[in-house]
Amino acid sequence: MHRALKTLSLFASAVVVLSACSPGTPDEGTKTLKVAYQKTDSFTALDTMFQAAKQEFEAANQGVTVELQPIEGNDDDYGTKLALALRSPSTAPDVFYEDTFKVRSDVDAGYLLKLDPLLEGWADWEKYDDAAKAAGKADDGGTYAVPLGTDTRAIWYNKKVLAAAGVSDPWQPRSWQDILDTARKIKTNDPSVIPFNMYAGKGTGEGTVMQGFYELLYGTGSSLYDEESKKWVVGSAGFRDSLAFLRTLYDEGLAVTPAEALDANVWKKVFGEWFPNGKLGATVEGSYAPSFWQEGGSYAWPAYEQEMGVAPFPTQNGEAPGAVSMSGGWTLAVGAETKDPDLAFKFLTTAMNEKNSLAFTVESSQIAVRSDVADDPGYQGANPFVKDVSELVSVTRYRPATSDYPRISAAVQEATEAVITGSRTPEQAAADYDAAVTDIVGADKTVRK
Amino acid sequence: MQLDHRARQLVRYLPVLPAVLLLLVFLAGPVVWAFQASLTNAGLTGRSARNPEWVGLENYQRLLADPAFPLSLGLTVLFVGGSAVIGQNLLGLAIALLMRRARPAVSSLAGTAVVAAWVLPEIVAAFAAYAYFSKDGTLNQLLGSLGLGRPEWLYAFPMVAVMLANTWRGTAFSMLVYRAALNDVPAEISEAAQMDGARGWQRLLFITLPMIRGSIATNLMLITLQTLAVFTLVWVMTAGGPANASATLPVLAYTEAFKFGDIGYGTAVASVLILIGAVFGAVYIRLLKEPRP
Numbered sequence: 001m002h003r004a005l006k007t008l009s010l011f012a013s014a015v016v017v018l019s020a021c022s023p024g025t026p027d028e029g030t031k032t033l034k035v036a037y038q039k040t041d042s043f044t045a046l047d048t049m050f051q052a053a054k055q056e057f058e059a060a061n062q063g064v065t066v067e068l069q070p071i072e073g074n075d076d077d078y079g080t081k082l083a084l085a086l087r088s089p090s091t092a093p094d095v096f097y098e099d100t101f102k103v104r105s106d107v108d109a110g111y112l113l114k115l116d117p118l119l120e121g122w123a124d125w126e127k128y129d130d131a132a133k134a135a136g137k138a139d140d141g142g143t144y145a146v147p148l149g150t151d152t153r154a155i156w157y158n159k160k161v162l163a164a165a166g167v168s169d170p171w172q173p174r175s176w177q178d179i180l181d182t183a184r185k186i187k188t189n190d191p192s193v194i195p196f197n198m199y200a201g202k203g204t205g206e207g208t209v210m211q212g213f214y215e216l217l218y219g220t221g222s223s224l225y226d227e228e229s230k231k232w233v234v235g236s237a238g239f240r241d242s243l244a245f246l247r248t249l250y251d252e253g254l255a256v257t258p259a260e261a262l263d264a265n266v267w268k269k270v271f272g273e274w275f276p277n278g279k280l281g282a283t284v285e286g287s288y289a290p291s292f293w294q295e296g297g298s299y300a301w302p303a304y305e306q307e308m309g310v311a312p313f314p315t316q317n318g319e320a321p322g323a324v325s326m327s328g329g330w331t332l333a334v335g336a337e338t339k340d341p342d343l344a345f346k347f348l349t350t351a352m353n354e355k356n357s358l359a360f361t362v363e364s365s366q367i368a369v370r371s372d373v374a375d376d377p378g379y380q381g382a383n384p385f386v387k388d389v390s391e392l393v394s395v396t397r398y399r400p401a402t403s404d405y406p407r408i409s410a411a412v413q414e415a416t417e418a419v420i421t422g423s424r425t426p427e428q429a430a431a432d433y434d435a436a437v438t439d440i441v442g443a444d445k446t447v448r449k
Numbered sequence: 450m451q452l453d454h455r456a457r458q459l460v461r462y463l464p465v466l467p468a469v470l471l472l473l474v475f476l477a478g479p480v481v482w483a484f485q486a487s488l489t490n491a492g493l494t495g496r497s498a499r500n501p502e503w504v505g506l507e508n509y510q511r512l513l514a515d516p517a518f519p520l521s522l523g524l525t526v527l528f529v530g531g532s533a534v535i536g537q538n539l540l541g542l543a544i545a546l547l548m549r550r551a552r553p554a555v556s557s558l559a560g561t562a563v564v565a566a567w568v569l570p571e572i573v574a575a576f577a578a579y580a581y582f583s584k585d586g587t588l589n590q591l592l593g594s595l596g597l598g599r600p601e602w603l604y605a606f607p608m609v610a611v612m613l614a615n616t617w618r619g620t621a622f623s624m625l626v627y628r629a630a631l632n633d634v635p636a637e638i639s640e641a642a643q644m645d646g647a648r649g650w651q652r653l654l655f656i657t658l659p660m661i662r663g664s665i666a667t668n669l670m671l672i673t674l675q676t677l678a679v680f681t682l683v684w685v686m687t688a689g690g691p692a693n694a695s696a697t698l699p700v701l702a703y704t705e706a707f708k709f710g711d712i713g714y715g716t717a718v719a720s721v722l723i724l725i726g727a728v729f730g731a732v733y734i735r736l737l738k739e740p741r742p
Contacts, residue, residue: 076708083493083710087493087498105494108494108499109492109494109496109498109499110498202690202691203688203691259584403492403710407709410709417692421692
């Protein structure tokens, strides 16, 4: 007992001594702004933008240092790393790159600063379109994030491959059946070509649902989440039909093999190998696809402007409005714990001024959310597909941005994986999904439709 | 005088103090934090990130009802049993025994090759193993050139691939432990047994192994605990897939905590892992303490 007490008192004195050694507060004369964002070998547009903004901002504000903290990782890893940094005020960045579908749950967590009072003093805010502004709003009606751009999803097809199979150009499928017919034609013509790929399984993560399953599901008239009753949809026929369509694609060998589909890097082959080499007929991908192929992109392919075509994804049987698309997009936000909100917001507006916004929008092939950028000839002429993919904004849908969403999305991905690998039938996989959703959100938050 | 005695006693603790402090801060601290977090609904984002609520044993009840948990537990046992207790341990022993008979040049060459896998940083070893087992990887090129087909190892046999990779990576440790232990077995005893007519395998079974029993138990404990905690290797090679077919407990904990943002549940899985490690540790320590025959 005595001994334990002595040991304890030793610890106590050590703690006192150690804490006295902690560093003092930094010099008041200089201020530092921490900026966190994503950077990968194929996504450097944001890094370019922040480098430019840092120079501009430091020149205009003497004594302020902007500390750029690029986080190298895919979307999932970036989100995790950012959330971990935001948990503690000592590591939380002042300005950061934030996925639109995480805005609400991060507001709930108290990570984001409410920007309304600051936005009032920013003349450019009027130039943002309302749909994009909505992406930065939380349940309380306040705005917490400023959109950088948005995107849509469509069918990208290789004109050469389709022409070889006798499909007329431009190709515009009107229903799921049209897609299957064309895909079978391509396969008969040249069995070494992948006719029509759709991502599936957990390997491609959000890509599976955003560029694949949701285009199917929302084209059946069903949906994932009922916005009115704020409940998750279970037991829908549309969900089963969508899974059945995927099974047909994979069973008939119209898509990649299941093993390839489950590889997290399959999209790199789509952009870097299969399309440029004429080994893939068509796939569902984002409006940002040209950013990979244009000059300076990670899979530069100058001929893409002539060889590729884009078509809206059809609804199941051609029901109105005839096309379906999904949108996401990213924003910039200010940390709730920032020491100097005015300065942080000022940096945000520098990073997103017209010049920087335009450069970023063009380099990363985003769909413009500012009227001045949208009207700029540099944006409209950036690639031949800007007009087509921008028009899809009229039929596009957004993910339900609740904090349960990541788990639900994982359950959807699991269902697609079970179907393409043949371990479950579409009916069984849909039933598994229903059980999983009920388990995640509780039976009272689900609705049969 | 009394005070002087006390002061001297205190001073005696001083040299171990930094070590004890470090252990408390960096080992006991996270364990206690993890256990405490596993009793809350702490999340990475959302309302429960700001104000985690105390939920008692709810996370553990969920864990017991989760079909992914028994699967993951089974895979972990398979992984530890197959790649550590059998793979690393037996292979390490075999190599150590063979090295004693081999010529010095061969023995040091083999030793270097085995140790090379071990000195690689885990992430590098993991990528090397991924490249080896992937569809167009070295293994399939070898098999293909022999006309044996090209199975998709990471998809069709994910557990086999990660177990072989872990055996490859960890065998060096067991080999080093056993080499040191075998050097301590006096040659006279072996010779005496030989005089009495004991064959090679009999000498191994009845003389050598009982004499290095202590080293075997120590080695088993260390490689079991190391393998229980292996994360990078599995994550890089298969990320727990396909369809959770290689999701060992560390992978499950990571997925729950960071991919689904459910820190409470993820730390509950981690706490179970700590518990399993502790049980293994206790069993091996008992083995070590039993009087030698």
